[in-house]
Amino acid sequence: MEIVAGIDIGGTKTKIGLVNKSGECLVKTNFRTKEYPDLEKYLDKVKLSIDELTEKLSSDMDLLGIGIGAPNASSRLGTIEHASNLLWKGTVPLVAKLRERIDVPIKITNDANVAAIGEMLFGNAKGMSDFVVITLGTGLGSGIVSNGKLVDGYDGFAGELGHFAIMPEDGRMTGLQVKGGLEAYVSATGLKRTVLYMLSKYMEDSRFRNIAFNDLHGEEITQAAEEGDFIALKTYEYTGEILGKALANFTTFSQPEAFFLVGGLALSGKWIFDPAKKHMEENLLQVYKGKVKLLPSGMLNKTAAVSGAAALIWSDFT
Amino acid sequence: MEIVAGIDIGGTKTKIGLVNKSGECLVKTNFRTKEYPDLEKYLDKVKLSIDELTEKLSSDMDLLGIGIGAPNASSRLGTIEHASNLLWKGTVPLVAKLRERIDVPIKITNDANVAAIGEMLFGNAKGMSDFVVITLGTGLGSGIVSNGKLVDGYDGFAGELGHFAIMPEDGRMTGLQVKGGLEAYVSATGLKRTVLYMLSKYMEDSRFRNIAFNDLHGEEITQAAEEGDFIALKTYEYTGEILGKALANFTTFSQPEAFFLVGGLALSGKWIFDPAKKHMEENLLQVYKGKVKLLPSGMLNKTAAVSGAAALIWSDFT
Helix, strand or coil: CEEEEEEEECCCEEEEEEECCCCCEEEEEEEEHHHCCCHHHHHHHHHHHHHHHHHHCCCCCEEEEEEEECCCEECCCCEEECCCCCCCCCEECHHHHHHCCCCCCEEEECHHHHHHHHHHHHCCCCCCCCEEEEEECCCEEEEEEECCEECCCCCCCCCCHHHCECCCCCCCECCCCCECEHHHCCCHHHHHHHHHHHHHHCCCCCHHHHCCHHHCCHHHHHHHHHCCCHHHHHHHHHHHHHHHHHHHHHHHHHCCCEEEEECHHHHHCHHHHHHHHHHHHHHCCHHHCCCCEEEECCCCCCCHHHHHHHHHHHCCCC | CEEEEEEEECCCEEEEEEECCCCCEEEEEEEEHHHCCCHHHHHHHHHHHHHHHHHHCCCCCEEEEEEEECCCEECCCCEEECCCCCCCCCEECHHHHHHCCCCCCEEEECHHHHHHHHHHHHCCCCCCCCEEEEEECCCEEEEEEECCEECCCCCCCCCCHHHCECCCCCCCECCCCCECEHHHCCCHHHHHHHHHHHHHHCCCCCHHHHCCHHHCCHHHHHHHHHCCCHHHHHHHHHHHHHHHHHHHHHHHHHCCCEEEEECHHHHHCHHHHHHHHHHHHHHCCHHHCCCCEEEECCCCCCCHHHHHHHHHHHCCCC
16 A cells, blocks of 8 residues: 655644545654754654554555655755744754655645645645645745645745735734734734734723733634624624735735635634635735635644645655 | 747737747737727738748748737636727637637737746746746736746736735725735836825925926936936835835745846836845845845847747747
């Protein structure tokens, strides 16, 4: 049986799974990334984990390759560069060093690109050759597919739409000091910042008048919206409007068939999708109107990151 | 000898040439587009022109195909749609109807995409697989190349960066009613609008206090800048700053190796390139700094549009 290993390198956990051609993760394991501050020992642990997983499968296995999703990864160079939530500093030649241990094709790219390739092979973007995946976590990531291929850019760092300055004049600062960067508005953190902004702007009562910024959680904002909390409703309207206008603008670049929203904020469903759809459609150029879809991910299961990483390799075999 | 016909359909003139593998236009002709309001008669004239050009060449010719650049062209559908400066209204199935007359591969795309493919095959983007061409004429067009292929989009209308709303809050209106659209600032028309804006903002004397908007021309603004005219200098600084910031933002999308500036405004040289380079570099994310070039076109000759159109076909044979 042919199989691909998918690896999701996160600041907290490293998840590894063996994934078949349909995107199903047959066996999986994980360990704590931070227990391996030494890169060589980390990669030994990765090799050991893959060997152990292989043995668990009864039938004979042909490991076609290894796909890896990681923060700040360069697909072109096979490196991780200056990832703030990982212990290895500087430029880490991860692909080259893993290949010394396992001699199969190895590919790496960032989390949002993994989400895009996973969506194309195994999710809701099947059959599409032009689409964009927007990942909404602490920040905002993006994976762009054009002509059926990932848009990598000159050295593999394309698709950083979270840092597009959409409010250049009086905008919020992002963590990378981009004034008015999109992720300062549209992300879990952006949503919380907007709750504060709305509390400052309006006098209406709200449950959020009793909660400090650091105690705020996205799920609670969704729940408050369900209950009709004025500030929560204003917060989602504002966030969806900014997202919708940004997507309309991004359409002038690659004219995607669809945008997919992935991650925590996307799970709030209609609260983000409805205003985003409305303002996207209103702001699209005439030639694009009615042609751009805004869709949820088709990878809403626990192994999305691992299956997506494996898709980096599977996409070369289909 | 193998040859490709390149056609540049403009509102005023239609230019046709036979182009060899090196991008040289061996023979050419042109006629007035507006003399053929009937599409069928226009296409008969196109066929006749190609036949006449073919006869002019002494050696035996193998016509590999026809490449066409036209406003509002969809590469995916082979159509021209709602082009405001052409007489044929609605959706024009140009490729299908021309193929009834000449049975060779025929491709069409818009002017900016033609510029991009021409630059890649015959100009300064040779060997690059990720770059963006910005055409600065009456408006602003763009042709985006990623992974060595034109970014077409879902139905062939990608790359409309002139309509990206870069000043959403108190911006100028474009001809398509986009508030704060880039081409309202960065284009021949945008430059003239900025002259008026600077005349309104400052009290300094300027030759432009004696010239009406409709009498203003780009070359004169460049000449005034050379002579140290305060308003002209402010105008170029402002235009270059807006362009530079926009290019820094666009880099988050496809991380091009280079942006190329093409067309009238690009001919003003340092007046637009210097401030644009400065503000692009200042506003690039750390991961992109020092990696993005801003370059002039390598297609600065009269047959650029015809050779670029032919490159649509030649790119399939190289």
